Amino acid sequence: MNSRVALFIALVLFVPFLTGAQESKWNGPSVDFSHGQLQVSPNGRYLQFEDGTPFFYLGDTAWELFHRLDKEEAEKYLENRREKGFTVIQAVALAELDGLNTPNPYGETPLIDNDPTKPNEAYWEHVDYIINKAEEKGLFIGLLPTWGDKVDPQWGVGPEIFNPENAYEYGQWIGKRYKDEPNIIWIIGGDRTCGGDNYPVWDAMARGIQSVDSNHLMTFHPQGGTKSSTCFHDADWLDFNMLQSGHSDKFISNYEKIHADYELLPVKPCMDGEPCYEDHPVSWDPKNGWFDAEDVRRAAYWALFAGAHGHTYGCHPIWQMLHEGQDPISAARHTWDEVLDLPGAWDMTHVRKLMLSRPYYSRIPDQSLIESEEGNYANHVAATRGNGYAMVYLPANREVTVNPEKLRADTMVAWWYNPRTGASNKIGEFGTDQEQHFSTPVKGVDWVLVLDDADRDFPEPGKAFLNN
Numbered sequence: 001m002n003s004r005v006a007l008f009i010a011l012v013l014f015v016p017f018l019t020g021a022q023e024s025k026w027n028g029p030s031v032d033f034s035h036g037q038l039q040v041s042p043n044g045r046y047l048q049f050e051d052g053t054p055f056f057y058l059g060d061t062a063w064e065l066f067h068r069l070d071k072e073e074a075e076k077y078l079e080n081r082r083e084k085g086f087t088v089i090q091a092v093a094l095a096e097l098d099g100l101n102t103p104n105p106y107g108e109t110p111l112i113d114n115d116p117t118k119p120n121e122a123y124w125e126h127v128d129y130i131i132n133k134a135e136e137k138g139l140f141i142g143l144l145p146t147w148g149d150k151v152d153p154q155w156g157v158g159p160e161i162f163n164p165e166n167a168y169e170y171g172q173w174i175g176k177r178y179k180d181e182p183n184i185i186w187i188i189g190g191d192r193t194c195g196g197d198n199y200p201v202w203d204a205m206a207r208g209i210q211s212v213d214s215n216h217l218m219t220f221h222p223q224g225g226t227k228s229s230t231c232f233h234d235a236d237w238l239d240f241n242m243l244q245s246g247h248s249d250k251f252i253s254n255y256e257k258i259h260a261d262y263e264l265l266p267v268k269p270c271m272d273g274e275p276c277y278e279d280h281p282v283s284w285d286p287k288n289g290w291f292d293a294e295d296v297r298r299a300a301y302w303a304l305f306a307g308a309h310g311h312t313y314g315c316h317p318i319w320q321m322l323h324e325g326q327d328p329i330s331a332a333r334h335t336w337d338e339v340l341d342l343p344g345a346w347d348m349t350h351v352r353k354l355m356l357s358r359p360y361y362s363r364i365p366d367q368s369l370i371e372s373e374e375g376n377y378a379n380h381v382a383a384t385r386g387n388g389y390a391m392v393y394l395p396a397n398r399e400v401t402v403n404p405e406k407l408r409a410d411t412m413v414a415w416w417y418n419p420r421t422g423a424s425n426k427i428g429e430f431g432t433d434q435e436q437h438f439s440t441p442v443k444g445v446d447w448v449l450v451l452d453d454a455d456r457d458f459p460e461p462g463k464a465f466l467n468n
Helices: 003-019 071-083 121-136 164-178 198-210 254-262 293-305 343-355
Strands: 038-040 047-049 058-061 088-092 140-144 184-192 218-222 241-243 270-272 310-313 382-386 389-394 399-402 411-417 424-431 436-439 447-453
Touching (some): 058 343, 121 140, 164 198, 184 198, 198 218, 241 254, 254 293, 293 310, 293 343, 293 382, 293 389, 389 399
Parallel strands (some): 058 088, 088 140, 140 184, 184 218
Antiparallel strands (some): 038 047, 382 389, 411 424
16 A cells, blocks of 8 residues: 555544534434433432433523524424434523513513413413423423522512512422423522522422422522532432533633532532533623633533533523524624534534443542643543543643553553544553553644443444443
């Protein structure tokens, strides 16, 4: 074989690994509800279906979905998220952007006289339609009964309409309405503190739902920079913890917050339910630049490798479902439908595929795999391992030395996984009796190093799902 032919073959094999020009759409519904209801896994770390099938919570923030999108637009949005393999759509029943007084596309508001004990049936029929459409596509709805400004109008439009008494009654009403829908995950809260005067209201709303609905899991969405565990870790209605790392810095160390929740007792699954949004100005000011695909990838891998059971993506124009002619929130520069296919959203597809391609319930965070400098701030290298495998996330321009003894294998297979394309490249096979050093194939971008026990004969990373 002459050198030109060899070079041509190498390019044919390697360039798709680096570039991934063609995205791979999800085939069929994103989730199969025939596996039964969602529950917490026996080890308390993950979510699964009743029959033991792993469930990877891959969320998208669509807070204004019920309020601002008509049926056709909702269909377009949900279909786009289905084809990317998202599993949960986080949306708010009593929406943030003047959700009580500005009507939905059909001229309806959610409550009569803004009384949470007097729902307007015409508005809720539209909510029903979207929830049912999501079910058809295999998507859970992470349903927030209200945004936080209806409880605490410190900022936002409000008005404050809830107290512990009517919050319990409203919780019972909305819980009874959706208790038999297979695709509901309850999310109490809505970007507000869980403590102080807010605590009894949030607790009452959750207990109202709990009193009529034993079919669905429940969590709490907190204010930016805070965690549900601060107030509700011991609450019997809180099935898994959620934090909001937020949008205040280019490099928020969400892995530290995840680690803190991971160490709590009793053990509960934890996750970052609102990290930096793609196409959002850093610290809410365009002068600081804009969060991009690399930022949302980094937040995802940092959280997951620190022990999170799942992760939520967000895009700034999409959470607010911004239409032409509407006032943008925080300098949003596109409409919602212009940013459906930003690269960061596709990158979440590759996250899900990678995490489900190795034994799921055995995965734990383990920084002791890293023998070289872990780094901090922008350069943090994160490591996780499970039964017969390990993964290391390397931000741009990092190298890593690993101690493979934790694999408890005689020989390991090493791969580079491209988090932008979902493609893998086999590095080779190595002994596990000494440290191994790895340098990423291309500098300037992030990579995932995957190490497998050679005897396990795992599929190529991200290419096939394992059941456990």
